[in-house]
Amino acid sequence: MSDRPIGVFDSGLGGLTVLKEITKILPNENVVYFGDTARVPYGPRSKETVMKYTFQAINFLMSKNVKAIVIACNTATARCLKEANEKYNIPIIGVIEAGARTAAYSTKNKIVGVIGTEGTVRSKAYNTEIGKLDKDIKIIDRACNLFVPIVEEGWSNSEIATLTAKKYLQDLIDQGIDSLVLGCTHYPLLKRTIGEVVGEEIKLVNPAKETAKDLKKILEDENLVRLAENNKPYYEYYVSDIPERFANIAAEFLKREIQGVKNVEIQKY
């Protein structure tokens, strides 16, 4: 049972930051990643469409015999994590809850910044989750639409990235945030640049890292952790459009070459 892989799913390749955190704290786990690159972005789509796509992704991962699934996509988490847990019998976790919890516990002055894509910010998903934990926390949110293409160009540590971060974040700094949620799976790659712009006084919350911790706890509780004495773990990558482009950008995310990315006809699942 514990040899079965963990499934990680994102609308594109941002979820690789979650995969990376999982491999850091659960280094013996087998992992199957699916990126729905033909249908990215999910942000502007209706709840029904996102649910349909998410269930197709989960069905595909189930066909790979996964023991648990991480929905490493903010939109899919916000729109249908609950429904996914009702429908399937394995543990399924999202990226929002862990990040929201960490932000709620780490803020001292109760002013938290949340940045993400237009879709995530408009969904108010982090605001809702943080509000459930502490309704006195004031949230200042901001869509940072240049960050994803900057990361995908490999420009995360450039003057353009720094200037862009200043333009987006100055207002949040001025409003006194003491914690900043990186509410898009691409943003951990901008951590150094964002950290330099906001300064050490503001704590950066990386939901990818917190989600990996939650996953570890669930596997431990259910006695599903894969043991070190087994064979070397495998990593499989599947996408719904051109594998080559994914492999190039994935190398930037994971800081290592990845090979054998396969295409999957996701609409069949």
Next chain:
Amino acid sequence: MSDRPIGVFDSGLGGLTVLKEITKILPNENVVYFGDTARVPYGPRSKETVMKYTFQAINFLMSKNVKAIVIACNTATARCLKEANEKYNIPIIGVIEAGARTAAYSTKNKIVGVIGTEGTVRSKAYNTEIGKLDKDIKIIDRACNLFVPIVEEGWSNSEIATLTAKKYLQDLIDQGIDSLVLGCTHYPLLKRTIGEVVGEEIKLVNPAKETAKDLKKILEDENLVRLAENNKPYYEYYVSDIPERFANIAAEFLKREIQGVKNVEIQKY
């Protein structure tokens, strides 16, 4: 007959640059604009999907009794302009042919640069059209993925825009291009910044402008130009998702307020 409006269609709001050029040289024309903002971008979608979406957009515009249609979307033009002309009885023109023709005639040294979104560049649509006119022209193309979000943030004339343009275009300048096709409907808003970066020696080709000229010629040939003595022309705007966001960015494109943007359930057409 000549009172009937011109239909302009784009996957999003980039097509407004084409609308703007049309209103400049055909100031008496009524215009109906449709932006398929719920399903943007078309770039990563299959030919079948793009064709289905484009035909729905054309059906919608036909329901508004248009006399001619401009497909102001590079992807839709590349994938199904021919099929659209076979299926419908009114003149339908795209944005690629006019831009390609202008580039082919304006280059002296036969080295032409083409910039656009990842989808347009990968489609090689401009390369194909330019090649039909002069197969000796060498084309250097480059996807400039930050340009669209820079325009949409309203940052077209900023230091970020200049640095980004330098990063994308230096290689094209070094390779000796003497003409540069702005192969994405958003890019005319970056004309000043791009012009400063590439210098006066390199001619910028704006397909939106050339397409408007083609439209004018077709209307003249078919005796369809609307006359100045008629009532003031009307402009109607329709989108497939949230009208408010469109109105805000459209003001940036057109340099004037627009009102009464309406939502249309495009999948019904």
